[in-house]
Amino acid sequence: MKIDVVICGVGGQGVLLASEVLGALAIEKGLDVKKSEIHGMAQRGGSVFSHVRIAEKVFSPVIPQGTAGYMLAFEELEVLRYAHFLSQKAKVFINKQRINPMTVLSGEAVYPEDPVGMMSRHFEVKSVDALRLAKEAGNVRAVNMVMLGVLSACLPWSEDDWFKAMEMVFPARLLDVNKKAFTLGRTVL
Template sequence: MTKSILLVGVGGQGTILASKLLTTGLMEAGYDVKMSEIHGMSQRGGSVSSQVRYGNEVYSPVIEVGGADILVSFEKMEALRWLNYLKPEGKIISNNYRMDSMPVLTGKAEYKEKEIEEELKRLDATMLNAADEAVKLGNAKVMNIILLGALVKSMKLEDINWEKIIKDNVKEKFVDINIKALKHGMELVSKEALATN
């Protein structure tokens, strides 16, 4: 059975690196994996999405509307923008983080923060303050790896050797902090699950 993961964010948030680590881990675990990326404008402010599909045999990298098992949003407005891609029973993990996109910065769109948060609450999204947690760990840039850890835990992919994947794909001086961030993301989802049960 094929599983579909949609990762979305704004350029500069590390969405693509998280997707590449995820894809590498799944391939090393023996899954057939297909990944596609869409960079609206992948520099800061542009919408970025990455689609990862895995299973015994995957024919297409593209997730159809209503086809994603899980939507991982690195920025909360992006979660709602991509919502139509989620299955009715699909899960949402959203970073409780605001990063204005180009339309907001240029005044073409309005950022309705309160409405976004209310809608995500109504949808029973798992909200994580990954940016704050990354700062607590000592490096704001590992926000993406915290979200990857949350995804790994949510999809029950903990048995993959993620430490090896990080060691093989991240600059040596950042390996330890990235491993810490991944584990921390997994713990945050466990705490969130306990809080809601």
């Protein structure tokens, strides 16, 4: 088994928490897992990514370019920034949400017209309105668990396995809403 996932988005969207759940699940299953991300200055509303690698034995916490099998993108522009990590057979799941970076707000740069279309020319892409589903689950911040639910449908583990991992990561008071968001994502496609 070899599962390499790139998770990306914007600071505050819960990228790091999503990768934490995936990591907890892999450990439960007795697999080796590494994840890599950048904290600090990069998180002040900047671009955020996390690599999660699951296998019998993982060396580099950073995924080599052109090899990742999955991408979870919480924001449309960010898919383009990290596309070079993906293999040609990668499955890409994109949240239909656009957050303008400061460079676009200040008129220095232009937001690409159709990032999803650009990706679709190269990869198998599914676009999901995760913000709507997160609202439906009861919390706009649960976009990350909706997206993780979407990914979970292509991975071998049961919903109960995922719930157990979520229990290890989330405080009890946030569990219900996040499980609900996860289930909505898992069944949306």
